[in-house]
Amino acid sequence: MIQFETSRFGKLEVAEDKVIQFPAGLLGFPRVKRYVLLDYEDTPIKWLQAIDDPDVAFIVMEPRMLVQDYTISLDATTRQALLLDAEEDLAILAIVRVEKGQVLANLKGPLLFNSRLKIGIQAVLE
């Protein structure tokens, strides 16, 4: 188990195998490399909480909840970065925020995960 502080949820303890590594960080957060997905109340929306920075947490959800036919095509670089060899290991989450009462999702910069190896990357789509 690893323990860490968070500014929103206090002290948390999670199993090592729940830790998601973002080797390159997220854009703008290159040094924050370890995250954990937190379920919050009874909703498919989750928190992606940084382990290495108590203040950094993103609200995330599956993009298909917002755009039913959302698909992306992975290039070789992304595949390699995720060490992805089976399509069923790929998980996609979009960062959402609320601005003036409107929910905005960042569908151009989705978070891609190898759910088996717990590796993440933020894609930048054209």
Place this chain on the structure above:
Amino acid sequence: MLVLTRKSGEAINVGDEVTVTVLEIRGNQVRLGIQAPLNIIIHRRELYEKIRAENLMSSGLSVDDFKKIRERLK
């Protein structure tokens, strides 16, 4: 900033593993070919900046914001 002048077909190396080649110059557009290891991620700068800015706006939301999002999406 290091400034270098290159002709079409010429290249620069960045470290041992990255080569940037000027493929074609046409008017005010330059086509670049970039050879780099797969773990180096290359983006057009403006796309990168846009997503970076969105991340910065999204990283500090509160539990109240979460509840607002959940309500909106019900």
